[in-house]
Amino acid sequence: MKKLILSFVVVVVLGLLWWNQSKNSAVPATGEPIKIGGIFILSGEGASWGEAAKNGMELAIKEINAEGGIEGKPLQGIYEDDGSDPSKAISAFNKLTNSDGVKFIIGPNWSNTGLSLIELIKQHGVVAISPSLGLPAYNESSEYIFNTWPHDEILSENLAQYVYDKGYRNVAVFGANDVWVKAQDQAFIKKFVELGGKIAFLYEPLVTETDVMSEVTKVKNDKSIDAIVLTVADYGLSSIVPNRLKELGVSLPIYSLTVSFHVINNCGNACEGMTFLTFLTPTSDFEKKYKAAYDNREVEIGADSAYDAVMLLADAFKKTGSVDPGDVQAYLNKIEKYEGASGSLVADGEGAFTKPYLIKKVQNGLPVTIKE
Amino acid sequence: MEYLIHLAILAGIYAILGMSLNLVVGYTGLISVTQAAFYGIGAYTTAIMITRYDTNFFLALLLGIIISGIAGLLVGYVLSRFKGDFYALGSVGFNTIVYSIFLNYQDLTRGPLGIPGIDRPSLFGISFSDNLPFLILVALTAVILFYISKFIVDSSFGRVLKAIREDEVAIQIFGYKTHQFKLAIFVIGAVMASIAGSFFASYITFIDPSTFTILESIFILSIIILGGLANLRGSVIGAIFLILLPEILRFVGFPSDIAAQMRVLVYGALLVILMLYRPQGLVGEYKL
Numbered sequence: 001m002k003k004l005i006l007s008f009v010v011v012v013v014l015g016l017l018w019w020n021q022s023k024n025s026a027v028p029a030t031g032e033p034i035k036i037g038g039i040f041i042l043s044g045e046g047a048s049w050g051e052a053a054k055n056g057m058e059l060a061i062k063e064i065n066a067e068g069g070i071e072g073k074p075l076q077g078i079y080e081d082d083g084s085d086p087s088k089a090i091s092a093f094n095k096l097t098n099s100d101g102v103k104f105i106i107g108p109n110w111s112n113t114g115l116s117l118i119e120l121i122k123q124h125g126v127v128a129i130s131p132s133l134g135l136p137a138y139n140e141s142s143e144y145i146f147n148t149w150p151h152d153e154i155l156s157e158n159l160a161q162y163v164y165d166k167g168y169r170n171v172a173v174f175g176a177n178d179v180w181v182k183a184q185d186q187a188f189i190k191k192f193v194e195l196g197g198k199i200a201f202l203y204e205p206l207v208t209e210t211d212v213m214s215e216v217t218k219v220k221n222d223k224s225i226d227a228i229v230l231t232v233a234d235y236g237l238s239s240i241v242p243n244r245l246k247e248l249g250v251s252l253p254i255y256s257l258t259v260s261f262h263v264i265n266n267c268g269n270a271c272e273g274m275t276f277l278t279f280l281t282p283t284s285d286f287e288k289k290y291k292a293a294y295d296n297r298e299v300e301i302g303a304d305s306a307y308d309a310v311m312l313l314a315d316a317f318k319k320t321g322s323v324d325p326g327d328v329q330a331y332l333n334k335i336e337k338y339e340g341a342s343g344s345l346v347a348d349g350e351g352a353f354t355k356p357y358l359i360k361k362v363q364n365g366l367p368v369t370i371k372e
Numbered sequence: 373m374e375y376l377i378h379l380a381i382l383a384g385i386y387a388i389l390g391m392s393l394n395l396v397v398g399y400t401g402l403i404s405v406t407q408a409a410f411y412g413i414g415a416y417t418t419a420i421m422i423t424r425y426d427t428n429f430f431l432a433l434l435l436g437i438i439i440s441g442i443a444g445l446l447v448g449y450v451l452s453r454f455k456g457d458f459y460a461l462g463s464v465g466f467n468t469i470v471y472s473i474f475l476n477y478q479d480l481t482r483g484p485l486g487i488p489g490i491d492r493p494s495l496f497g498i499s500f501s502d503n504l505p506f507l508i509l510v511a512l513t514a515v516i517l518f519y520i521s522k523f524i525v526d527s528s529f530g531r532v533l534k535a536i537r538e539d540e541v542a543i544q545i546f547g548y549k550t551h552q553f554k555l556a557i558f559v560i561g562a563v564m565a566s567i568a569g570s571f572f573a574s575y576i577t578f579i580d581p582s583t584f585t586i587l588e589s590i591f592i593l594s595i596i597i598l599g600g601l602a603n604l605r606g607s608v609i610g611a612i613f614l615i616l617l618p619e620i621l622r623f624v625g626f627p628s629d630i631a632a633q634m635r636v637l638v639y640g641a642l643l644v645i646l647m648l649y650r651p652q653g654l655v656g657e658y659k660l
Binding site: 182 | 374379572619628636
């Protein structure tokens with residue numbers, strides 16, 4: 001028992017020493033820093049979203065500090081992992097606000113954690129900007145809450161319109177029983193049916209499902225189906241379904257939403273020809289900067305919009321001359337348009353920013369823009 | 373201070389869950405991996421009653437207790453016929469079924485979209501919306517449940533439970549209908565877990581099915597194995613340990629690009645070390 005306690009104490013003490021040393025060397029001593037907290041998914045499922053957002057946030061902070069910070073004060077990013085778990089998100093929020101004295105937060109990434117933080121954000125009067133949460137219920141719940149990622153349902157409705165305009169009337173939808181995907185399914189189906197289309201087949205398994213052969217066979221045998229819609233976004237199913245379709249020789253056109261590079265890579269060549277709509281619209285300048293800073297990595301969802309979130313905060317600090325959350329939220333709520341690294345953002349007046357989407361097609365294993 | 377209060381609230385909720393499971397696993401020797409199901413039933417009942425019917429928290433909590441009790445009775449009736457590994461597998465099955473209901477009965481539970489906007493309790497004009505009064509409420513409930521559990525395990529009923537754990541066949545020879553005892557303690561455990569669920573829903577103000585998976589049941593089982601089986605204090609110590617440890621690790625200054633992964637790694641390593649040196653848990657009186 002004594003050995004156990006001793007080893008535990010040693011780990012904690014060494015860690016604290018390391019922390020102290022790294023803290024002293026990381027922040028330039030040019031004034032008291034303005035702290036910005038980041039609550040992201042940094043471990044477990046969805047960690048790629050959190051990592052992208054953290055990278056975007058770091059990049060923005062580095063640039064602002066290199067240009068002298070905010071009136072001589074550097075920005076300091078403090079990052080906490082929520083593991084996409086609501087209770088961990090609350091712990092992270094409390095740690096940032098109570099222990100670190102943070103008044104501005106970038107994040108969280110996903111809806112479940114965002115919704116659990118609403119009451120705390122209201123109570124503490126903290127400004128929170130999510131780089132990848134596209135749920136109206138989040139940003140519309142308080143004047144202190146913002147999204148730099150547009151509402152996803154807008155994209156789903158546009159996908160319905162796009163597929164309908166292409167002349168398809170009977171589609172098979174592969175979704176998933178997940179908070180984000182479900183919202184996309186519902187928005188797509190509602191709009192497509194309103195337009196006069198028909199959902200000939202709908203499959204919404206758990207996101208962990210890997211065997212979809214029987215469902216794909218049903219689609220193959222249903223000759224009325226003229227197109228396939230994938231709303232499973234970043235999950236494994238988004239590459240599994242196209243592969244099974246290809247194996248069975250189904251050559252129907254595939255449409256999707258917000259498909260990332262790693263999905264296309266996982267697909268092999270089964271995603272070739274797939275068309276998708278996306279709000280991931282980083283400027284070429286940002287892409288270059290990001291690749292240079294992070295080992296030539298592609299910009300993933302959340303990176304550019306987290307960068308913009310920090311830049312918006314920095315703008316607010318400079319223009320208002322204040323780091324009071326009340327002043328900052330008032331400034332942010334007055335913004336109508338913002339030219340950012342993630343595109344031309346337009347405020348909806350309720351804390352969300354939207355922007356034009358891109359239509360892309362997978363060609364030779366790469367997403368190529370076919371319409372802006 | 374708010375941060376510490378928050379951690380204390382979580383520790384209190386998990387202490388209740390730990391005690392509820394320790395009665396079943398530690399004292400009776402039934403390896404149940406289904407506590408998250410009853411935890412979820414309490415949470416969902418409270419969430420639905422408060423958000424849809426504007427019910428007072430305490431009435432919702434009571435309804436959660438009743439529903440969990442009935443569910444515990446039905447499931448426990450089936451499970452009490454099993455022993456050992458079969459009992460564990462059966463309990464896993466129940467957790468899976470309940471999780472599936474939370475996920476798929478969307479008219480009632482909103483499925484993966486979850487239920488937001490769950491209010492905090494209030495009673496006779498006293499509001500528990502601030503964290504400190506809420507902590508007092510949770511702590512008070514945990515203390516009451518601790519003494520109720522202590523009363524149960526110290527009673528003749530509790531001695532029969534321990535006898536079932538040690539040698540079920542031997543106690544049956546003395547005329548005890550052991551399945552009735554197993555059923556009774558299972559229902560008591562279910563009801564206690566439901567109370568924890570009600571507090572969790574009201575505290576977090578948002579719930580979705582992902583909180584009530586089999587992994588959560590395993591986490592609750594870890595609490596009592598680490599804290600100590602067949603020891604109620606062990607449940608409380610285990611909950612405090614497992615809630616605080618990852619939070620302490622937030623203050624360990626790993627480089628930011630690997631901090632989250634390092635915390636998970638150190639957390640896992642410390643648990644392995646603990647199991648190597650204290651396989652019976654910190655204050656355990658029984659080993660599985």
